[in-house]
Each structure stands twice: as C-alpha cells, then as structure tokens.
Amino acid sequence: KKGNYDHFMQKEIHEQPHSLTTTMRGRLKDKSVILGGLKDHLKTIRHSRRVVFIGCGTSYNAALAARPFLEELSGIPVTMEIASDLLDREGPIYREDTAVFVSQSGETADTLLALDYALENGALCVGITNTVGSALARKTHCGVHINAGCEIGVASTKAYTSQIVVMTMMALAIGDDRISNQARRESIIDGLYKLPSVVGEVLKLDGQINDLAKSLIDAQSLLVFGRGYNYATALEGALKVKEVALMHSEGMLAGEMKHGPLALVDETLPIIVIATRDSCFSKQQSVIQQLRARKGRLVVMCSEGDASLVCPGGSCRVIEVPQVADCLQPVINIIPLQLLAYHLTVLRGFDVDQPRNLAKSVTTL
Ligand code: UD1
Ligand code: F6R
Numbered sequence: 001k002k003g004n005y006d007h008f009m010q011k012e013i014h015e016q017p018h019s020l021t022t023t024m025r026g027r028l029k030d031k032s033v034i035l036g037g038l039k040d041h042l043k044t045i046r047h048s049r050r051v052v053f054i055g056c057g058t059s060y061n062a063a064l065a066a067r068p069f070l071e072e073l074s075g076i077p078v079t080m081e082i083a084s085d086l087l088d089r090e091g092p093i094y095r096e097d098t099a100v101f102v103s104q105s106g107e108t109a110d111t112l113l114a115l116d117y118a119l120e121n122g123a124l125c126v127g128i129t130n131t132v133g134s135a136l137a138r139k140t141h142c143g144v145h146i147n148a149g150c151e152i153g154v155a156s157t158k159a160y161t162s163q164i165v166v167m168t169m170m171a172l173a174i175g176d177d178r179i180s181n182q183a184r185r186e187s188i189i190d191g192l193y194k195l196p197s198v199v200g201e202v203l204k205l206d207g208q209i210n211d212l213a214k215s216l217i218d219a220q221s222l223l224v225f226g227r228g229y230n231y232a233t234a235l236e237g238a239l240k241v242k243e244v245a246l247m248h249s250e251g252m253l254a255g256e257m258k259h260g261p262l263a264l265v266d267e268t269l270p271i272i273v274i275a276t277r278d279s280c281f282s283k284q285q286s287v288i289q290q291l292r293a294r295k296g297r298l299v300v301m302c303s304e305g306d307a308s309l310v311c312p313g314g315s316c317r318v319i320e321v322p323q324v325a326d327c328l329q330p331v332i333n334i335i336p337l338q339l340l341a342y343h344l345t346v347l348r349g350f351d352v353d354q355p356r357n358l359a360k361s362v363t364t365l
Helices: 008-014 016-022 039-046 057-074 083-089 109-119 134-141 156-177 179-214 230-244 254-259 281-293 326-350
Strands: 050-055 079-080 097-103 124-129 142-145 223-224 247-252 270-275 297-303 317-321
Touching: 008 016, 008 326, 016 156, 016 179, 039 124, 039 156, 050 057, 050 083, 050 109, 050 297, 057 079, 057 097, 057 156, 057 179, 057 230, 057 326, 079 281, 083 109, 097 109, 097 156, 109 134, 124 134, 124 156, 124 326, 134 142, 142 156, 156 326, 179 317, 179 326, 223 230, 223 254, 230 247, 230 270, 230 326, 247 254, 254 281, 270 281, 281 297, 317 326
Parallel strands: 050 079, 050 097, 097 124, 124 142, 223 247, 223 270, 270 297, 297 317
Antiparallel strands: none
16 A cells, blocks of 8 residues: 555655646646536625635645635635634634635544534535545535545645645635636646646655754754745644654744744754745745844755855755745645655654554544
C-alpha cells in the first residue's frame, strides 16, 4: 500500500500532484468551473448575507486559506468558526447564512454537532469532504467531494491542498456572474490547470528540506510567521510540526508580531517567515528586517529569485518556491512545511503515521 515509501504521510505528501489532479477532474471546462454538487444552490449562496466556514484543525486552516479569495470574488462577508468554539458560545447562525462545513473524514464529532446546530437555525449547509457517504455528506443540503483519495496518515496533507483547491473553485463558481472579475477568474483557472505540475516541482526540494530539518532537530520550539493568503500556511505548518514531530510550534499572524511575539525573538529560537510574492510582500520584507535587527534565527520562504532580496548578506536560510497566482500560493507553500514536519519526525525518531495521543478522526467529544 505504501509502495516505495516508508510512511503513509510521506506517500501522501508526494502524491499531491495526482490527488490535486483527481480533485479537479471533470470540474474545469475551458474557462469555467463546474461543481455538480453546488450548481443548483449557487443562487441561494450568492444571496446569502454571510458565508461561515466551520471546521477543526487542518480543515479549518484550509478554509482560512481560501477565505480571502472567496471574499474577493463574492463580495460576501466570510467569517471563520472553529466548530467547538461555535458550540461553546452558541454563536449566532441565521437563515440568511451559508454555513460551509469542512472535514476530511466527514465524521468529526464537533463539526457534526455544529452542523446540527446550523441546520436547526435554518442556514443553508454546504459540505466539503473527502468521504463519500460520510455523516457530513449525508446531512448537508449540498456540497463537494474533494476526491483526494483515501488519506491514511493521521497528519492530514493531501486533503489540505485538495480542500483549498475545492474552496477556490467554489469561490470561482459563486463569483461567476460578475463581469468585472472575468480576467482575474481566467488567470486563476489557468493557474489551477498548471498547479499539479508546479506541486511536482516543489516536491524536488525534499533533500534541501531534509537538511533544514537536520539543523532544527534539537530546537525546543519553532515559530512560523505568515499573513494574508499565507496566514493559514503558518498555522498549518506549525500544526504539522507539533502533531507529528512533537516539537512545540506556533503559527502567527505577522501583523501581530509587534503586539507580543517579538519579545520571544533571540539568536536561538528558529523562526520561519513566509514572504512569497503577493500584495503583502513589502510588509513581510519589513518584518524580516525587524527580526534580523534582533538577530533572529530566520528561515525565509520566498519566491524563486528573491533570495538575495529577502535576505541580503545571506545571514538566513532561504527556501525558494515557484510563484503561482496569489490565492493558489498556499497550496505550494505548505509543501516544504509538510516535508519539514515529516523529516523532523523521522530524525527525532517518532512515529510518523501514528502520532502520540492522536486519532485520525475525532468521533467522540
Ligand atoms: C458526481 C458523482 C461522480 C460523477 C459525477 C459526474 C458521486 C459521489 N459523485 O460528482 O462520481 O463522476 O457526478 O457528473 O456520486 N454532497 C453533499 N454534501 C457534501 C458533499 C457532497 O450534499 O458534503 C452532495 C452534492 O451536493 C451532490 C452529491 O453529494 O449532490 C455528489 O457530490 P460531488 O461528488 O461533489 O458531485 P460531482 O462532482 O457532480
Ligand atoms: C491534523 C489533523 C486534524 C484534523 C481534524 C479535523 O493533521 O488531521 O487537525 O484536520 O481532526 O478532521 P476532519 O478534517 O476529518 O474533520
């Protein structure tokens, strides 16, 4: 089942050019997106007052990655809810809301309880899941199967990238009736066609990332700073490192750095800064400058060709990744971090596919 790989997580990371291809199969036609599971509901979604994304863990992070593009294309306010927190607060959900539930397994207890709650409150409930016939798929009004193929490693990898792609396609489908978006839409659709092969390119960084992992093997802690489209990348990269490599790791919004986290910076704490090209690039450049001024131990992820720009003088480690359309960049940027979590785990001697204390789907409360 694992083929040439040592672990399912490793196999699933390297399978992403293929899983992304199957996710998109039959859903892109020339310059348009067809999501069979949503087409009869698009009008209702477009008329909703708000879209609420609801999920846990990696699935929540995937929704967070897709949020900016959905806001941009639909013009509808998009809010985020961690399923357990929505339930704890009994937060308001209205009939005019579209509630989008994201779950790889489709069986996560918190997510399903939040679904019951949203159904009771009369929202249109949409599912995004990898599991045909799951409780989520059955109970939602409509939805999209991500078709990433069975995911066995406890750490979710290929489901994350397929979820982002499905939610990006969902944004394209919802925003379809706006002429003003046309050029933007076409460039993203073009980017979707090319995405699997670019993911294949990023996977070639495997050896370089293994070297990076060797340099971090004894670190006590790891911070990951991102913003904009890649705030989610920071959260998800840190989640992977903590759950499988059993290393304390936090993803942080770079815009919040001065409001506390900066106090942690010294010459020993490793910090990954995501600074690929998009509208936040210059802000991330100044974050890097401030971290360098405090002698932070930096690893910068940047677009190809930007190494000397983000790190003049070569005083930090750099991971260069190919540049794609801004809203698809999170799919590319998470891959070196998935590889880092994987290699750190192997080097530290922990169980990759069965991390301590964790279960693949959390079906009890
Ligand atoms: C469907 C078929 C696919 C076929 C294609 C051909 C299934 C599962 N999918 O894919 O095999 O190749 O048509 O046109 O038979 N749904 C929910 N909640 C969810 C997920 C999905 O209600 O969380 C519903 C959808 O609204 C839809 C159905 O399940 O009615 C299937 O969804 P999906 O597989 O995404 O639809 P297609 O891509 O059209
Ligand atoms: C992390 C991970 C978990 C799940 C979470 C939700 O790698 O796998 O954080 O993402 O338990 O699971 P699903 O998506 O099945 O609802």
